[in-house]
Amino acid sequence: MAVHDAGPSPPPPELEGPEPSGPGPPEAGEDEHQSVSERLGVLSNWRVLGTLIAGGLMLAIFLTVAVDSRAYFTAASTSPNNAFGADEVDIRVAVPGEIMDGAGLAPGVSRSGTQTVTSYGHEARLTLDAKGVTDGGLYDVLVVTVKETSPGSVERYNGTLRALHGVDLGVLGAAQAKSFYVTVTWPASQPNPALAGTSISLDFVWSAETVR
Amino acid sequence: MTEVAADDGSVSARERTGWVFRNAKILILALILLLIAALLVGVSFAVFSTSSANAGNMFTAGTLTSSNSKDNAAILTAQRMVPGDTTTGTVTISNTGDSKGQFTLTGSTPTNTPGPNGGNLSTVLNLRIVEDPAGAGRVVYDGKLNAMNGPQPLGVWDGGQTHTYEFTVTFPEGGTPSGPTTGDNAYQGSKTEVTYTWNATSVSSATTTTT
Numbered sequence: 469m470a471v472h473d474a475g476p477s478p479p480p481p482e483l484e485g486p487e488p489s490g491p492g493p494p495e496a497g498e499d500e501h502q503s504v505s506e507r508l509g510v511l512s513n514w515r516v517l518g519t520l521i522a523g524g525l526m527l528a529i530f531l532t533v534a535v536d537s538r539a540y541f542t543a544a545s546t547s548p549n550n551a552f553g554a555d556e557v558d559i560r561v562a563v564p565g566e567i568m569d570g571a572g573l574a575p576g577v578s579r580s581g582t583q584t585v586t587s588y589g590h591e592a593r594l595t596l597d598a599k600g601v602t603d604g605g606l607y608d609v610l611v612v613t614v615k616e617t618s619p620g621s622v623e624r625y626n627g628t629l630r631a632l633h634g635v636d637l638g639v640l641g642a643a644q645a646k647s648f649y650v651t652v653t654w655p656a657s658q659p660n661p662a663l664a665g666t667s668i669s670l671d672f673v674w675s676a677e678t679v680r
Numbered sequence: 681m682t683e684v685a686a687d688d689g690s691v692s693a694r695e696r697t698g699w700v701f702r703n704a705k706i707l708i709l710a711l712i713l714l715l716i717a718a719l720l721v722g723v724s725f726a727v728f729s730t731s732s733a734n735a736g737n738m739f740t741a742g743t744l745t746s747s748n749s750k751d752n753a754a755i756l757t758a759q760r761m762v763p764g765d766t767t768t769g770t771v772t773i774s775n776t777g778d779s780k781g782q783f784t785l786t787g788s789t790p791t792n793t794p795g796p797n798g799g800n801l802s803t804v805l806n807l808r809i810v811e812d813p814a815g816a817g818r819v820v821y822d823g824k825l826n827a828m829n830g831p832q833p834l835g836v837w838d839g840g841q842t843h844t845y846e847f848t849v850t851f852p853e854g855g856t857p858s859g860p861t862t863g864d865n866a867y868q869g870s871k872t873e874v875t876y877t878w879n880a881t882s883v884s885s886a887t888t889t890t891t
Binding site: 513516519520523526527540541542543544545546547548549550551552553554555556557590677678680 | 705708709712715716742743744745746747748750751752753754755756757758759760761762763764765767769771773777779781795796801802805825847849851856867868869870871872873874875876877878879880881882
């Protein structure tokens with residue numbers, strides 16, 4: 469193998485082939501092992517590798533903190549206690565049971581009773597219905613009148629029992645009460661012996677629905 | 681083959697190369713240290729130098745502050761609502777700083793207090809928020825009171841920019857309830873409460889350059 473004198477750019481030794489280390493020619497495997505080790509150089513040392521990795525991490529941290537760091541200004545205000553509540557409709561009747569005794573009805577006979585309805589909730593429109601009717605034949609005969617006696621004085625209904633549905637009794641203000649006088653009449657003009665001994669039962673239902 | 685030294689006493693190329701490889705660890709570590717030092721400190725090897733100054737370049741930090749015409753107070757409240765009722769409230773939010781800010785509106789999870797029939801009022805109330813109702817009238821939110829999930833973007837505001845927001849809460853009519861505790865009756869006597877938070881975060885401005 470040629471030995472170069474000092475020159476401008478001598479090629480690396482490994483490029484010129486293996487350098488004999490002893491009296492005889494080296495084994496091919498040994499040459500290859502030495503060549504790889506030489507190529508790795510300092511990188512084959514774990515301390516050097518650790519130093520390089522640590523240096524890389526330091527550089528990454530430096531770049532992250534010093535170059536890519538961003539700060540923000542912030543401002544905030546609150547609008548609390550936005551509260552919403554639903555009202556209630558609450559009406560109560562003074563007489564919870566029957567308001568009249570309907571026994572012994574005959575043509576030309578009337579029965580009557582009073583009822584007072586009080587609102588304990590939102591202003592509401594009051595209506596009256598006849599529900600739960602069990603009819604023995606008088607449903608189309610009996611006539612009902614409903615008169616408001618307090619605070620107003622007005623007839624709210626005058627018609628057959630069958631047609632007593634959704635009768636408008638006016639608006640009942642909050643904490644307001646209305647009194648009604650209810651009359652049930654078997655008209656004298658409708659005598660019908662076939663109806664003797666018959667009966668009818670029903671519920672007067674007082675309802676309220678909110679108004680705005 | 682035997683390595684031959686130059687006649688003039690100088691070190692041969694092979695010797696120099698060998699020295700480099702023998703001291704490779706030290707050289708690489710030195711290079712790494714130099715690189716780190718150059719990054720942290722900065723190195724100048726200039727031989728000739730000159731300088732000129734542009735004095736008086738002053739930089740001040742901008743400010744990002746906001747004002748709320750109803751700060752720490754309710755925008756709107758409504759008690760004793762019944763189906764069909766509507767209530768409205770307005771609030772004015774301003775960017776009182778001199779920096780651009782990204783503004784958002786966030787509604788809290790409503791706190792419900794059911795009435796005797798068990799309904800949660802926030803699930804039935806409708807909320808509509810309109811930005812600048814007297815102007816462009818952009819709808820920021822339109823949905824159930826309890827369905828405003830996450831911040832609602834209000835855009836990037838310049839310093840001094842102001843917007844008014846109109847909140848409208850409606851109790852929709854659900855028709856005649858089928859029973860005393862169903863339909864709209866389920867919400868009788870119920871209550872709900874919600875807090876709205878206005879947030880602003882500064883937005884990076886373009887780099888100021890003068891030549």
